[in-house]
Amino acid sequence: MAYVPDDNGLYNFGADQDFSFQLQVSVASNASYPGFFGKTDGLSGSSLTGWFLMQEGDHYNVEFGGTNNGGSGKNQISVPTPIVGGKWHTITVSVKMEGGKRTAYCYTDGVFIVSKDITGNKNINAKAPLSMGYDGSSGSATNFHAADIEIFNVALDATTIADNINLKDITKHPYYNNLIGYWPINEGGGGLINNQAPVGYDMMLGGSFVWDGLGADVPVSMTADPSEGISVVPVTEDVVANMFYWLKVEPESSWGLQGQNWLVKFEREIYGL
Numbered sequence: 001m002a003y004v005p006d007d008n009g010l011y012n013f014g015a016d017q018d019f020s021f022q023l024q025v026s027v028a029s030n031a032s033y034p035g036f037f038g039k040t041d042g043l044s045g046s047s048l049t050g051w052f053l054m055q056e057g058d059h060y061n062v063e064f065g066g067t068n069n070g071g072s073g074k075n076q077i078s079v080p081t082p083i084v085g086g087k088w089h090t091i092t093v094s095v096k097m098e099g100g101k102r103t104a105y106c107y108t109d110g111v112f113i114v115s116k117d118i119t120g121n122k123n124i125n126a127k128a129p130l131s132m133g134y135d136g137s138s139g140s141a142t143n144f145h146a147a148d149i150e151i152f153n154v155a156l157d158a159t160t161i162a163d164n165i166n167l168k169d170i171t172k173h174p175y176y177n178n179l180i181g182y183w184p185i186n187e188g189g190g191g192l193i194n195n196q197a198p199v200g201y202d203m204m205l206g207g208s209f210v211w212d213g214l215g216a217d218v219p220v221s222m223t224a225d226p227s228e229g230i231s232v233v234p235v236t237e238d239v240v241a242n243m244f245y246w247l248k249v250e251p252e253s254s255w256g257l258q259g260q261n262w263l264v265k266f267e268r269e270i271y272g273l
Contacts, residue, residue: 001133002183002193002203010180010200011039011151012125013051013095015071016102018155022092022165023132024219026145027084031055033139037149039130040065046073050126053091055142058084062093062106064118071122077115081108088147088219090165096155105155110162130181133207145212148221151181151200166220170196186222187211189238 004011013019023037035043038052040063048065055061062077083089092107095118105115118124132149134141152175164173170182182197189211193203216224244251 001131001207001209002205003129003131004201004203005129007130007201009125011130014125015066015069015123016097017153018096020092020094020152020154020156021150022090022156022161023149024088024090024147024221025083026086026088026217026219027055028086028143030057030084031140031142032057034134034142035063035139036134036142036144037132037146038063039126039128041068041126041128043074048074049124050128051124053093054139055083058082060091062104064104064121064124066121066123069123069125071124072120075116075118075121077104077106079106079108079113081113083108088217090220092156092161092165094155094157094161105158107158107161110165112158130203132203133209145214147185147219149181149183149185150179151197152178153180154178168221168223184222188213 021037025036033054033056035052035054038050040048040050040052042048043063043065047067048063049068051062051064053060054063056078059078059080059082062079064075064077065071065073067073079091081089083091090107090109092110094105094107096103096105100119101117102119102121103115104118106113132146150170154175156175160174167173170176170179173179177198179197179199181195181200183193183195183203185193187193191205193205195202218224241251
């Protein structure tokens with residue numbers, strides 16, 4: 001799981017603020033109702049405050065709620081586009097106020113799929129941090145890769161979304177000045193995901209995560225690494241994780257180690273396997 005410890009309200013969008021978010025995902029298999037990206041205080045029955053993406057079988061839902069702020073609870077938008085099977089897909093959600101009504105527009109791979117009125121949810125501000133990954137609070141665990149998370153403080157239109165899902169230089173985005181969070185997720189190691197937007201915050205990694213070398217299997221917004229073999233970017237947090245691996249000590253998940261054990265990729269050199 002990755003999360004922003006404190007965003008000072010930057011990713012709270014109240015009752016009437018326009019905003020958009022987009023991310024690239026490669027989902028391995030079907031899963032039952034795990035939330036995997038958003039900012040929400042949690043779903044309990046129909047009680048929900050915040051916004052988030054949830055996997056449902058082979059497709060995904062977008063959820064909004066304002067229970068804790070006097071608005072209606074779970075407002076589920078089912079987006080019937082399959083996203084499982086290991087292929088990369090782009091998920092985009094654009095929320096816009098029009099004539100006193102707030103509408104969420106959902107796109108998959110740059111194509112508009114469905115929209116829904118979320119005015120009744122009112123204020124969707126949540127105290128919980130912005131997070132990516134399975135938090136263990138609902139449904140079954142999910143297994144996926146993620147890349148290129150983008151958050152804007154404006155509602156992106158359909159043409160802009162379609163024209164920029166494969167944009168490889170974020171500074172060329174027509175709404176770059178409205179970008180309030182951009183996490184490529186290409187560090188390759190360690191427990192920090194760097195925000196590369198003009199404003200915003202870094203994400204911390206925790207729990208069970210793995211930095212995988214994907215080779216040519218990258219989303220449309222990225223360029224594959226032409227080099228052969230495995231590239232490792234060691235960071236300070238990796239020292240303890242690799243020390244335990246070298247000593248053949250299996251760390252407990254409760255220890256909360258944030259470093260990445262990349263020595264496992266070189267067992268032949270270490271143990272002569």
